Amino acid sequence: MRPYSLIAPAKINLYLEILGDRSDGYHELAMVMQSVALADQITLRANGTARIQVFCDHPDVPADQTNLAYRAADLMANTYAEAYRQFGGVDIRIDKQIPVGAGLAGGSTNAAAVLVGLDLMWGIGITQIELQDLGAQLGSDVPFCIAGGTAIATGRGEVLSPLPPVDQLYVVLAKYQSLSVSTAWAYKTYRQRFEEAYIREGDRLSDKRNAMKSGALVSAIDQADHGQIGKRLYNDFEKIVLEEHPQVAALKAAMAACDPLGCLMSGSGPTVFALAETQEQADRIATEVRSVIPDSDLKLWVTQLYHHGIHLAPH
Numbered sequence: 001m002r003p004y005s006l007i008a009p010a011k012i013n014l015y016l017e018i019l020g021d022r023s024d025g026y027h028e029l030a031m032v033m034q035s036v037a038l039a040d041q042i043t044l045r046a047n048g049t050a051r052i053q054v055f056c057d058h059p060d061v062p063a064d065q066t067n068l069a070y071r072a073a074d075l076m077a078n079t080y081a082e083a084y085r086q087f088g089g090v091d092i093r094i095d096k097q098i099p100v101g102a103g104l105a106g107g108s109t110n111a112a113a114v115l116v117g118l119d120l121m122w123g124i125g126i127t128q129i130e131l132q133d134l135g136a137q138l139g140s141d142v143p144f145c146i147a148g149g150t151a152i153a154t155g156r157g158e159v160l161s162p163l164p165p166v167d168q169l170y171v172v173l174a175k176y177q178s179l180s181v182s183t184a185w186a187y188k189t190y191r192q193r194f195e196e197a198y199i200r201e202g203d204r205l206s207d208k209r210n211a212m213k214s215g216a217l218v219s220a221i222d223q224a225d226h227g228q229i230g231k232r233l234y235n236d237f238e239k240i241v242l243e244e245h246p247q248v249a250a251l252k253a254a255m256a257a258c259d260p261l262g263c264l265m266s267g268s269g270p271t272v273f274a275l276a277e278t279q280e281q282a283d284r285i286a287t288e289v290r291s292v293i294p295d296s297d298l299k300l301w302v303t304q305l306y307h308h309g310i311h312l313a314p315h
Contacts, residue, residue: 001046003043003045004117004312005041005312006042006044006311006312007308007310008039008109008110008145008310009145009308010036010038010039010040010098010105011036011104011109011148012171012266013235013266013267014033014166014217016030016236017234017236018187018198018236019198020199020200021191027156028155028156029153029156029157031152032151032152032153032163032218033151033157034150034305035307035308036104036171036173036304036306037304038173038303039109040094040106040113041097042092042095042113042117043092043093043095044114044117044121045091046087046091047088047089047090049089050089052073052077053089053090053091054067055091055092057096058094058096058100061096068107068108069107069114072110072111072112072114072138073092073118075115076118080122083123083124099173099177099301100180102173102175102266102270103183103269103270104173105144108141109141111135111138111139112142112143112145112146115134115135116146116310132160135158140157142158143157143160144160144309145309146310147309149162149167149307150162150163152218163221164222165307166221166224167305167306168226169229169261170276170277170303171275171302171303171304171305172255172273172300173266173301174273174274174299176247176251176270176295176297177297177298179245181241181268181270182268183267183268194236215232217229220232226261226275227261229275231262233275235265237267241265242265245269248265250293254292255289260274260275262275263275
């Protein structure tokens with residue numbers, strides 16, 4: 001049985017609004033999610049045993065059952081038990097390029113790649129919608145990571161509506177290597193601070209979701225208006241994370257001073273990104289930020305917005 005290598009792109013949030021609580025304990029969200037070309041490579045290979053094994057040379061990536069890629073393989077083995085019995089276990093090798101703990105869906109996109117790869121390896125023929133339903137059992141970002149591109153995400157992030165691609169733009173990503181922000185902490189803290197403003201009535205939530213779908217950022221994306229896309233970036237989590245982590249706030253201010261189309265913290269952070277029209281502009285922003293913040297702990301990446309989700313690696 002042939003091995004499969006897949007490209008697993010990272011994602012950023014161009015928009016993230018927390019609307020309220022859900023009956024399942026999650027938050028009701030309205031987001032615009034966007035793939036970027038910075039990606040991990042996941043290689044799946046049958047190992048001739050019944051074991052699922054994860055290999056990664058990044059010291060912060062677990063190789064045990066807590067790894068979301070492992071959990072994705074285990075979910076496939078349990079859901080498609082006959083295929084698992086026929087083909088056996090798998091070795092999952094992760095070539096890690098997406099920074100860990102960065103709010104860029106690195107774990108989720110790895111899990112998405114395992115779902116897609118095992119479907120191909122075992123010849124099951126699962127539809128994309130079925131794969132996304134499986135992915136939603138693993139995490140709210142996994143369904144988006146499977147499809148990728150540009151999309152509105154509602155519910156807890158798993159209800160997706162595709163948007164026209166915004167892959168013409170470049171993006172500078174910046175993260176302090178030693179700093180991570182717990183997503184659980186971010187949601188808990190946001191609830192403590194802003195719960196009084198949560199929307200709880202079903203009709204009002206539906207109205208809010210629908211308003212977002214015709215909102216200023218989505219309209220700018222529909223019209224490919226890059227200037228307005230940059231101006232309409234928004235993230236509720238900035239209200240708490242920038243206050244808790246002044247160095248992230250300072251990083252965003254340094255990026256904003258470089259005259260990008262726009263800049264924003266992605267997800268629950270701590271990665272901050274800036275949008276640019278060209279690679280030359282993106283390179284200039286990265287150079288200027290580095291000159292203002294010469295801290296060796298600060299890592300920067302220049303990449304491009306991307307219209308792909310999980311796909312086979314080129315030979």
